[in-house]
Amino acid sequence: xxxxxxxxxxxxxxxxxxxxxxxxxxxxxxxxxxxxxxxxxxxxxxxxxxxxxxxxxxxxxxxxxxxxxxxxxxxxxxxxxxxxxxxxxxxxxxxxxxxxxxxxxxxxxxxxxxxxxxxxxxxxxxxxxxxxxxxxxxxxxxxxxxxxxxxxxxxxxxxxxx
Amino acid sequence: xxxxxxxxxxxxxxxxxxxxxxxxxxxxxxxxxxxxxxxxxxxxxxxxxxxxxxxxxxxxxxxxxxxxxxxxxxxxxxxxxxxxxxxxxxxxxxxxxxxxxxxxxxxxxxxxxxxxxxxxxxxxxxxxxxxxxxxxxxxxxxxxxxxxxxxxxxxxxxxxxxxxxxxxxxxxxxxxxxxxxxxxxxxxxxxxxxxxxxxxxxxxxxxxxxxxxxxxxxxxxxxxxxxxxxxxxxxxxxxxxxxxxxxxxxxxxxxxxxxxxxxxxxxxxxxxxxxxxxxxxxxxxxxxxxxxxxxxxxxxxxxxxxxxxxxxxxxxxxxxxxxxxxxxxxxxxxxxxxxxxxxxxxxxxxxxxxxxxxxxxxxxxxxxxxxxxxxxxxxxxxxxxxxxxxxxxxxxxxxxxxxxxxxxxxxxxxxxxxxxxxxxxxxxxxxxxxxxxxxxxx
Numbered sequence: 001x002x003x004x005x006x007x008x009x010x011x012x013x014x015x016x017x018x019x020x021x022x023x024x025x026x027x028x029x030x031x032x033x034x035x036x037x038x039x040x041x042x043x044x045x046x047x048x049x050x051x052x053x054x055x056x057x058x059x060x061x062x063x064x065x066x067x068x069x070x071x072x073x074x075x076x077x078x079x080x081x082x083x084x085x086x087x088x089x090x091x092x093x094x095x096x097x098x099x100x101x102x103x104x105x106x107x108x109x110x111x112x113x114x115x116x117x118x119x120x121x122x123x124x125x126x127x128x129x130x131x132x133x134x135x136x137x138x139x140x141x142x143x144x145x146x147x148x149x150x151x152x153x154x155x156x157x158x159x160x161x162x
Numbered sequence: 163x164x165x166x167x168x169x170x171x172x173x174x175x176x177x178x179x180x181x182x183x184x185x186x187x188x189x190x191x192x193x194x195x196x197x198x199x200x201x202x203x204x205x206x207x208x209x210x211x212x213x214x215x216x217x218x219x220x221x222x223x224x225x226x227x228x229x230x231x232x233x234x235x236x237x238x239x240x241x242x243x244x245x246x247x248x249x250x251x252x253x254x255x256x257x258x259x260x261x262x263x264x265x266x267x268x269x270x271x272x273x274x275x276x277x278x279x280x281x282x283x284x285x286x287x288x289x290x291x292x293x294x295x296x297x298x299x300x301x302x303x304x305x306x307x308x309x310x311x312x313x314x315x316x317x318x319x320x321x322x323x324x325x326x327x328x329x330x331x332x333x334x335x336x337x338x339x340x341x342x343x344x345x346x347x348x349x350x351x352x353x354x355x356x357x358x359x360x361x362x363x364x365x366x367x368x369x370x371x372x373x374x375x376x377x378x379x380x381x382x383x384x385x386x387x388x389x390x391x392x393x394x395x396x397x398x399x400x401x402x403x404x405x406x407x408x409x410x411x412x413x414x415x416x417x418x419x420x421x422x423x424x425x426x427x428x429x430x431x432x433x434x435x436x437x438x439x440x441x442x443x444x445x446x447x448x449x450x451x452x453x454x455x456x457x458x459x460x461x462x463x464x465x466x467x468x469x470x471x472x473x474x475x476x477x478x479x480x481x482x483x484x485x486x487x488x489x490x491x492x493x494x495x496x497x498x499x500x501x502x503x504x505x506x507x508x509x510x511x512x513x514x515x516x517x518x519x520x521x522x523x524x525x526x527x528x529x530x531x532x533x534x535x536x537x538x539x540x541x542x543x544x545x546x547x548x549x550x551x552x553x554x555x556x557x558x559x560x561x562x563x564x565x566x567x568x569x570x571x572x573x574x575x576x577x578x579x580x581x582x583x584x585x586x587x588x589x590x591x592x593x594x595x596x597x598x599x600x601x602x603x604x
Contacts, residue, residue: 023301027389035293042288049258079262122388123296127285128258143430148417158414 027119034120037113038127041084045105050081053127056088057114057134064091066156067133071104074161078129086114131161169279170202173253176277177206185275189249190215194237194260196229199253199279201474204230216240218250220263223563228582231476241267253277296388303385306378307394310353319350322386322398323363324379326356327471328518328537329565333424334399335366340435352399355379361518362541365440401427416563421570439544440522448520449527456512459495463528464597466508467499470536476554477534477581482508485532485593492598494530499538521545530597535560543572550577550596552589 047053052075056064064087075083084105087095092108109117121130133156135142145155180186191212193200196219204214217234219225225236235243250273252260257276264274286292311318321338323331331354342350351370352363363371374382386396401423425431453460468475468482486496486508497514498507507513516524521538522545525531530548533539539551553562563569567576577596579589 023297023304025389025393028297028300031293031297031388032290035288035290039288077259079259119388120293123300124288124293125286126288141427141430143428144418144422144426147426148415148422150415150418154415
């Protein structure tokens with residue numbers, strides 16, 4: 001039998017710990033940390049049914065600006081009274097003063113914390129209203145932007161804020 | 163798509179319970195959302211002797227048409243034109259937003275009834291046990307994947323076709339060669355869950371097609387979604403991201419069809435790329451022999467296809483029957499494409515069945531095809547015959563805007579109708595004219 005690259009990777013990355021049958025991966029560790037981060041966020045911001053959680057994974061400034069510009073439209077369409085925007089702290093520092101309000105709260109986070117939160121989200125739909133601002137592979141792509149007249153604005157409005 | 167058994171029980175129990183309390187008495191009953199659950203709600207209402215007055219939907223393309231035999235309105239339009247006591251049933255993943263919208267329109271909680279189906283958006287619990295349970299699902303899917311590729315070379319790719327519909331796999335296979343060439347992929351398998359998908363992929367000459375159960379496929383997808391491409395060389399033939407289906411384009415951007423989603427979103431190709439079509443065996447005598455056996459008229463037969471998988475059409479069998487009678491009156495023979503015990507032929511027509519690889523030849527030999535939009539329409543789209551395709555406007559399945567054969571460029575000569583949008587008698591007249599009186603290629 002040929003040992004495939006994936007199995008070799010699984011062994012070399014020690015997906016299954018020696019002597020154990022349980023799968024352990026870096027993604028799982030991230031998800032566990034992401035859960036802790038979310039619990040911390042819940043205690044701090046006390047999100048309710050009329051709150052939306054926006055996770056800005058993208059570091060692309062144009063995408064961030066577009067997403068922030070469209071945030072009120074999304075909130076109106078979803079009948080949300082409040083949005084918690086999890087955003088990388090350096091980016092947050094640049095926009096906080098002008099955009100922070102009672103309705104939109106910027107939760108500054110390290111990129112690593114954002115990745116952890118997303119790993120948790122990939123495992124568990126932990127909140128009723130989550131929008132992820134990202135086009136990253138393998139879970140999404142930006143292939144359609146620029147085709148048939150579809151703009152970044154359209155993509156954020158119709159494909160990410162859903 | 164049809165409602166799952168678990169959701170059906172929730173719907174039927176909720177309607178029976180509220181009917182027992184007299185909640186529907188003296189009220190116009192409306193359903194908010196032309197969703198797959200609506201049919202079950204209507205049936206549950208019928209069981210209680212409660213008529214459905216209308217449907218509400220925020221999609222302007224659905225409003226103005228009919229669904230489940232009743233008119234569809236934009237919510238604000240309905241309440242502009244109608245007064246009286248109403249009860250609006252909400253049963254969708256958007257229950258919360260819908261309730262807020264109705265409140266904005268002046269309806270209080272007494273005027274609505276929430277039925278919480280599985281997909282209603284609710285946050286899952288944050289317990290560590292729940293996370294661990296998800297990890298176990300990931301592990302199960304990952305182990306299945308490793309078993310599936312255990313004998314394959316290191317550079318092996320899996321192309322997953324998550325939906326059992328033949329239209330999805332047809333579209334994917336049209337572009338697969340171009341994608342493989344660009345990516346330099348030589349070793350791969352296409353993984354499907356349905357026999358019809360396997361047969362469709364075979365039409366494109368794909369050799370390694372592996373059939374797995376829906377649970378096994380879902381397990382692999384869950385694992386892939388969590389672990390990513392670094393650990394699993396999987397490419398889902400599907401246009402979705404995290405728990406969202408990015409098909410809203412269809413509503414907001416009518417230039418984007420099912421075809422563009424595969425071309426751009428799934429494969430990142432350009433329109434110049436050559437689409438692969440199925441190879442037709444022109445030497446085959448299958449069609450001729452079949453017609454002789456069934457005593458059907460060559461080049462003067464309408465093959466009707468009134469079924470579209472699990473999709474339950476609103477176009478009653480009587481419409482098909484009337485059309486069949488009209489064709490026969492004009493000297494055409496009529497056959498009904500049926501597969502299995504559940505698909506009965508249109509009364510007065512000859513039951514017919516043919517394998518996918520003979521479908522194009524059979525239709526060209528027949529002369530005309532009249533079908534409810536299904537995956538079979540993709541397969542026969544290249545047939546040189548009269549093609550009349552009927553779309554339905556109420557539900558998400560096979561909507562014209564997104565699945566039109568002509569719009570997708572699968573052919574240019576299909577005559578297409580939207581049932582529920584076009585007036586029924588006008589539509590019937592036009593269908594007969596398209597087959598009997600138009601210039602055709604038969």
